Amino acid sequence: MGDVSTGSLAAFLEVARLGSFTSAAQTLGYTQSAISRQISALEGAMGGGPLFDRLPRGVRLTEAGRALMPYAEAAVERVDAARHELNALRELTGGRLRVGAFPTAGAELLPCAVTLFRSRYPEVKLRTEENLTRVQLARLDTDELDLAVVSDTAGDPLDSYELHHLVDESMYVALPDEHPLARRRQVRLVELADDDWISGSPQPERSLLHAAIGETFRPRVVHVVAEWIAKQGYVAAGLGVALIPALAADCVRPDVRLVAVHEDDVPARAVYAATPQGRSPSPAVEAFLGTLRAAIDGMAAQSRLSGKSAK
Amino acid sequence: MGDVSTGSLAAFLEVARLGSFTSAAQTLGYTQSAISRQISALEGAMGGGPLFDRLPRGVRLTEAGRALMPYAEAAVERVDAARHELNALRELTGGRLRVGAFPTAGAELLPCAVTLFRSRYPEVKLRTEENLTRVQLARLDTDELDLAVVSDTAGDPLDSYELHHLVDESMYVALPDEHPLARRRQVRLVELADDDWISGSPQPERSLLHAAIGETFRPRVVHVVAEWIAKQGYVAAGLGVALIPALAADCVRPDVRLVAVHEDDVPARAVYAATPQGRSPSPAVEAFLGTLRAAIDGMAAQSRLSGKSAK
DNA sequence: ACCAGGTATGCGAGTTGTGCATGCTACCCA
DNA sequence: TGGGTAGCATGCACAACTCGCATACCTGGT
Incomplete structure (x- = not known):
């Protein structure tokens, strides 16, 4: 039993609508003979019975043809x-x-990228979620996420994903306004070795500080605080100092000072957009990569973001 | 934008299921190259984007491919x-x-034909309705009926329908048991000119009697009764005589006698199965014609039906 | 470096689809 | 009653497509 193409079905429907091979041929841009043969082929592919009664003036659906109609339309x-x-x-x-x-x-x-994306492509249904990097990679694997913005801080195995480098963000220390170093343009971490530290994890190895630990410096973590807004509060109250990445540097309360950390102490942290490996990115993913880059460019122009948005 | 055949869609689905052109080619009985080209053609027909990511080991659906899947299946x-x-x-x-x-x-x-048809083709949904011939023809026209069993008694315009001759049924008069002619094998209508007549219509022209009216005979209709069961009652009570067609002759009460009418007085009435003209009959219609003929043959073997079930 | 498993592609042959011209049939109208 | 006409079927030649074969190419594993 032969093959059926949308062409034959469209011809069938047009013939059924117009009641004539000839006029259907005209509206479809074929000759009458082509339509005649297409219908004939379709009749063959459908088991052999005629789909139209050939009348002296045009054709009319047979019972079988009438039965076929809804299927062909669908x-x-x-x-x-x-x-x-x-x-x-x-x-x-x-x-x-x-x-x-x-x-x-x-x-x-x-927020910046989402706003940009929404304004450019309002009909794409965009959903975002905040996750730890580890969780995001898992959700990429299980196809619950199309793209994940990650940083390589935590040492998660990023190498089995497609990585699109977005920016290298430098690090800052947040100091209370009255801290002796609060007016400096740059500090070395050894200068803060005696300060109390506020970090997201009691073990500094598992936090932003992991890259800063060395022979000469091991922070004394006194307060464990995950939320950046809370860290600000602790710092402002003079309870300690905290390391914060450039991406968060723009929303700082006025009584907290940010001072750049020397690059040798804490290397800039790479931020990537990760997508599943070996899979060609969908246009929407491509577009979101574009808006992410545009967002970074826009932020670099007016912020402390180091601006190394290379590629 | 090209044409899409069920072949390409089936290939697409099989490739998606198995994750490989090669294995899909095997299960479909094609070569790998044919599948490769079919998918390629489908990708073209769908707008150009790839539907599969070509991996070193087989292929995997792209976002577009995943989106296509339900449509292709449907x-x-x-x-x-x-x-x-x-x-x-x-x-x-x-x-x-x-x-x-x-x-x-x-x-x-x-009833006989329906029983036969049902036993032979139990899965066909058979519906029947009883109508005047005039109504039936209208319902054939409006495609509310596939086949109508009609007689040409009433002079309805049968000529614009496809007629399948079933039988010519001769006519009988129903007489009360004590009627002087009740034991005859055949009568002429003139012999009943003085009897009271029972008919379906006050004007004998519009009833079974219409073919009987002539120079020598015009029945005096005294009782107008439509239902055959009621006519029998009137006849049995001695209130008159009635003309009845052979098709109804088998279900007569014992105190009513049927006597054949001479053929010259009332010509045998043709019974047809009528179908819409110019339309090739569906197999179900053909089959029902067959069962109608079988039913008539069966009835002729054991009844007064004249048996002229010619073709 | 080679092999294994997979896809893409050039090529030739067979098949299918298309258009043109023509044949055929039934209706319409004079 | 006989041409004219509208419409479908069909023979034919040609173009386009599809298929299978052989082979090139890519990548990961040994």
């Missing part, structure tokens, strides 16, 4: 709908994008 | 379902048949 409609859907995915006038980001990215980078 | 399923449906119509393992019949046919002919 099949053609599905293929058309598929074309539209794929087109929407390609033209970014539809579809869905699920983005994850680590917490600090939520301060400025992600 | 389209293929619809075409398959259509094939099954049409096959059911052809093999009489499905579908529907709407039959109409004039009242007298409901006495024996239709």
Whole structure:
């Protein structure tokens, strides 16, 4: 039993609508003979029975033809709908994008990128979620996330993902306004070896500080605070100092001072957009990468972000 | 934008299921190269974007491919379902048949045919309705009926329908048991010119009697009774005589006698199965014609039906 | 460095689809 | 009653497509 193409089905429907091979041929841009043969082929593919009664003036559906009609309509409609859907995915006038980001990215980078993306592609349904990097990678694997904004801080195995480098963010220390070093443009960490530290983890190895630990410096973590807004509070109260990445540097309360850390003490932290490996990124993912870059450029122009948004 | 065939869609689905062109080619009985080209063509027909990521070991769906999947499944399923449906119509393992019949046919002919049809083709949904011939023709026109069992008694315009001759039924007079002619094998109508007549219409022209009216005979209609069971009652009570067609002759009460009418007085009435003109009859209609003929043969073997079930 | 498993592609042959011209049938109208 | 006409079917030649074969190419594992 032969093959059926949308062409034959469309011809069938047009003939059924117009009641004539000849006029259907005209509206479809074929000759009458082509239509005649297409219908004949379709009749063959459908088991052999005639779909039309050939009358002296045109044709009319047989019982079988009438029965076929809804199926043919549905099949053609599905293929058309598929074309539209794929087109929407390609033209970014539809579809869905699920983005994850680590917490600090939520301060400025992600809101900025989301706003930009929404204004450019309002019909793409964009969802974001904040996760630890480790969780995000898992969700990329299980196809619950299309793109994840991650940093390589925690030493998670990023190498089995497609990485799109976004920016290298330098580090700052947050100092209370009255701290002796609060007016400096740059500090070395050894200068803060005797201060109390505020960190996201009791073991500094598992926090932002991990890259700073060396022979000459091991911070004394006195307060364990995860939220950046709370860290600010502790710092402002003079309870200690904290390391914070450039991405979070723009939303700082006026009684907290940020001072750059020397690059040799804490290397700039790379921020990537990660996507599943070996999978060609969808247009929506590509577009979001673009808006992420645009967001970083925009932020670099007006902020302390180091601006090394190379690529 | 090109054409899409069920073949390409089936190939697409099989590749998606197995994750490899090669293995899909094996299960479908094609070569790997054919599958590769079919997918390539499908990608073209769907707008150009890739549907699969080509990995070193096999392929995996892209976002677009994942989006296409449900549409492809639906389209293929619809075409398959259509094939099954049409096959059911052809093999009489499905579908529907709407039959109409004039009242007298409901006495024996239709029940017999319906029983036969149901036992042979139990999966065809058979509906019957009793109508005047005039109504039935209208319902054939409006496609509310597939086949109508009619007689040409009433002079309705049968000529614009496809007529399948079933039988010529001769006519009988129903006489009360004590009627002087009740033991005859045949009568002439003039012999009954002085009797009271029972008919379905006050004007004998519009009833079974219309063919009997001539120079020498005009019946005096005294009782107007439509239902055959009631006519029997009137006749049995000695209130008159009635003309009845052979099709109804088998269900007569014992105190009513039937006597054949001479053929010259009332010509045998032709009974047809009528179908819409110019329309090739569906297999179900053909089959019902067959069972009608079988029913008539069966009845002729054991009844007064004249048996001229010619063709 | 080679092999294994997979996809892409050039090539030739067979098949299918298309258009043109023509044949055929039934209706319409004079 | 006989041409005219509208419409489908079909023979034919040609173009386009599809398929299989052989082979090139890529990548990961040994």
